[in-house]
Amino acid sequence: MFWVDEIADDIIAKYPDQDTFVIRDEKTLSGRVHIGSLRGVVIHGIIAQALRERGKKAEYYFEFNDFDPMDGLPVYLDQDKYKQYMGQPLYTVPSPDPDFKNYPEYFGEEFLSVIKAVGFDPKIIRAKDLYQNGTYNKWIEKVLTHPNEIRQIYKEVSGSEKPDDWYPLQVICEKCGKVGTTKVTGIKGDKVTYKCMPDMVSWAQGCGHEGEINPYDGRSKLPWKVEWAVKWSGLPVTIEGSGKDHNAAGGSHDISVRICKEILEMPVPYNIPYEFFLTGGAKMSSSKGEGATAKAIGELLPPEILRFLMIQKHPKRPIEFNPEGSTVPVLFDQHDKASEQYFASEPEIPDHGRLFHYSQISDAKPVKHYLPRFTRVIFFLQMPHMDAEKEIAEIKGSKLTVEDKEEVAMRIKYGKKWLDSYAPEDFVFEVQEVAPSVDLSQDQKQFLLHIAEAMKGADLKGEDLHAEIHKIRKASPLQPRDAFQAIYLALLGKDSGPQAGWFLEALKKEFVIKRFTELSA
Numbered sequence: 477m478f479w480v481d482e483i484a485d486d487i488i489a490k491y492p493d494q495d496t497f498v499i500r501d502e503k504t505l506s507g508r509v510h511i512g513s514l515r516g517v518v519i520h521g522i523i524a525q526a527l528r529e530r531g532k533k534a535e536y537y538f539e540f541n542d543f544d545p546m547d548g549l550p551v552y553l554d555q556d557k558y559k560q561y562m563g564q565p566l567y568t569v570p571s572p573d574p575d576f577k578n579y580p581e582y583f584g585e586e587f588l589s590v591i592k593a594v595g596f597d598p599k600i601i602r603a604k605d606l607y608q609n610g611t612y613n614k615w616i617e618k619v620l621t622h623p624n625e626i627r628q629i630y631k632e633v634s635g636s637e638k639p640d641d642w643y644p645l646q647v648i649c650e651k652c653g654k655v656g657t658t659k660v661t662g663i664k665g666d667k668v669t670y671k672c673m674p675d676m677v678s679w680a681q682g683c684g685h686e687g688e689i690n691p692y693d694g695r696s697k698l699p700w701k702v703e704w705a706v707k708w709s710g711l712p713v714t715i716e717g718s719g720k721d722h723n724a725a726g727g728s729h730d731i732s733v734r735i736c737k738e739i740l741e742m743p744v745p746y747n748i749p750y751e752f753f754l755t756g757g758a759k760m761s762s763s764k765g766e767g768a769t770a771k772a773i774g775e776l777l778p779p780e781i782l783r784f785l786m787i788q789k790h791p792k793r794p795i796e797f798n799p800e801g802s803t804v805p806v807l808f809d810q811h812d813k814a815s816e817q818y819f820a821s822e823p824e825i826p827d828h829g830r831l832f833h834y835s836q837i838s839d840a841k842p843v844k845h846y847l848p849r850f851t852r853v854i855f856f857l858q859m860p861h862m863d864a865e866k867e868i869a870e871i872k873g874s875k876l877t878v879e880d881k882e883e884v885a886m887r888i889k890y891g892k893k894w895l896d897s898y899a900p901e902d903f904v905f906e907v908q909e910v911a912p913s914v915d916l917s918q919d920q921k922q923f924l925l926h927i928a929e930a931m932k933g934a935d936l937k938g939e940d941l942h943a944e945i946h947k948i949r950k951a952s953p954l955q956p957r958d959a960f961q962a963i964y965l966a967l968l969g970k971d972s973g974p975q976a977g978w979f980l981e982a983l984k985k986e987f988v989i990k991r992f993t994e995l996s997a
C-alpha cells in the first residue's frame with residue numbers, strides 16, 4: 477500500500493471516534509528556507525488531503541515561527557546592518573525588503589509561495605500572535621509551577637542536567653529587547669525576576685539589565701522542547717510529524733512528549749517521523765551561499781514534479797536530490813511511468829498510481845494526455861530550426877490536444893531552465909554551423925564518408941539509420957566509442973551527444989552529407 481494511504485488508515489484506526497483532525501507544522505523563519513523544509517509541509521498537507529478523501533475534516537495549520545531569537549546571520553544579508561538584532565525575537569527584526577512587515581514575514585511569504593505552488597493552502601498562524609493573544613498563558617503558568625519536574629524530565633530523557641536555578645522560560649529584556657540573552661532567576665507572585673546576561677550565548681550580548689516582569693501575553697518565550705509541547709496543547713494538535721533530528725532517542729520529541737503528558741496533562745499528537753531531504757552537487761552548495769532554497773528548487777522544477785519528488789519515498793527513507801547529472805530527466809520519467817500506472821485499467825504497480833494521484837496539484841481528476849519524454853524535449857530545444865511542439869506531435873502520431881499542448885509548453889519552459897542551469901555536459905550540445913577543426917583518424921574519416929553515402933539514398937528513419945550506422949561501424953576497424961565520437965566531433969565539436977541515428981535523422985540530410993564529406997577529405 478502506498479505510504480500515504482497506510483498512514484491515513486492507521487490514523488483513522490487509532491482515532492476511531494475522531495471526526496476533525498488538527499494538523500500542524502512550523503518553520504522558524506531565520507532566513508531563506510531550505511528545500512528540505514518542504515518535505516514536512518508536503519507530508520502534512522498530503523495526510524490532510526488523504527483524511528479529507530476518507531470523509532474526515534482536517535484542518536492544516538502552518539506556523540510562521542517569528543518568535544525565536546535571531547541566532548545567526550545569513551551570509552546574503554548586510555552583516556553590519558543586521559548584527560545589532562542578534563538575540564532579538566525575529567518579528568522585531570526589519571525585513572530585507574521594505575514591502576514586508578518584518579524579517580520573518582519576508583522569508584515566510586517566500587516559502588509560502590512555494591507551498592501554494594505545490595498545491596497546499598494551510599492556515600497560517602504566527603508564534604508571536606499565539607504568545608501575545610494569551611493562548612499560551614495558562615500553559616506558561618503550568619510550566620512555571622513545575623520547574624523541578626521539568627528539570628527531572630530533561631535529566632531522565634536526555635541526561636542533560638539543568639542547574640537548580642534554571643527556569644524553563646526566557647523573557648524579552650525590557651531594556652534591550654533581546655530574548656536570547658535573558659535568564660529567569662526567580663518567581664515572585666505573578667512576576668518573574670530576570671537578568672539580561674552579557675555572556676550567556678556566543679551569538680548575542682545581553683545588556684546586563686536586571687528586572688522583574690509579568691511574563692504573560694507575549695513578554696516571554698519557552699525553551700524549544702517545552703514550547704513544542706505547549707504548541708501541541710494550544711491548538712490542540714492531533715497530528716504533527718517531525719524531522720529525524722527531533723526524533724532521536726532522548727531527543728527533543730521524547731522530552732516534549734513527557735512534558736505534554738505529565739506537566740500539561742494533554743494528549744500527544746500522532747507523530748510522523750520523517751527522514752532528511754538532502755541536497756547535493758557543487759553548483760547547488762556554491763550558489764551565493766544560499767544553498768538549495770525552496771525558492772530556487774521551486775523555480776527549477778514544475779510544481780507537480782516537485783510535489784512528486786517530495787512524496788515519492790516513504791517518510792522513513794531519506795531523499796537525496798542533486799539537480800546535476802541525470803536526476804531531473806529521471807524524475808520526469810518516473811513521474812510519467814507513475815502516470816501510466818494511474819491510467820492503466822490493470823496497473824502492475826498500483827502504488828505508483830496512488831503516488832501519481834497524490835502528486836496532483838488540483839483537486840480535479842487528472843485528464844489523460846500525452847507526456848513527451850523530457851530528454852526528447854531537451855533534444856528538440858537544442859536542434860536548430862526545429863519546432864518542439866510540431867516534432868512532439870509527430871512522435872505522438874496524432875494532433876496534440878489542449879492538455880497535450882499545455883504539457884509541452886510546461887516541459888519546454890522547464891527544459892530551458894534546466895539546460896541553462898544544471899544540465900550536465902552529455903545533455904547539452906550545439907550543432908556547429910561551420911565545420912569545427914577536429915582531428916580525425918583515417919578510419920574515422922572513412923566511417924563518416926560511408927555514412928554520408930548511405931544517407932544519399934532514400935530517407936532513413938531514426939531506427940533504420942541507427943542500424944545502418946552500426947552496420948558501417950562493424951565493417952570498419954573502429955571501436956564503437958571512436959566511431960560515434962567521430963559523428964559528434966564532426967557535428968558538435970565534442971566527444972558525446974544524443975543518440976546518433978535519431979540525431980542525424982533530425983538534422984537536415986544535405987547538411988549532414990556535406991559536413992561528413994567535407995571532413996573526410
Ligand SMILES: [Zn+2]
Binds near residue numbers: 654
Ligand atoms: Zn537586555
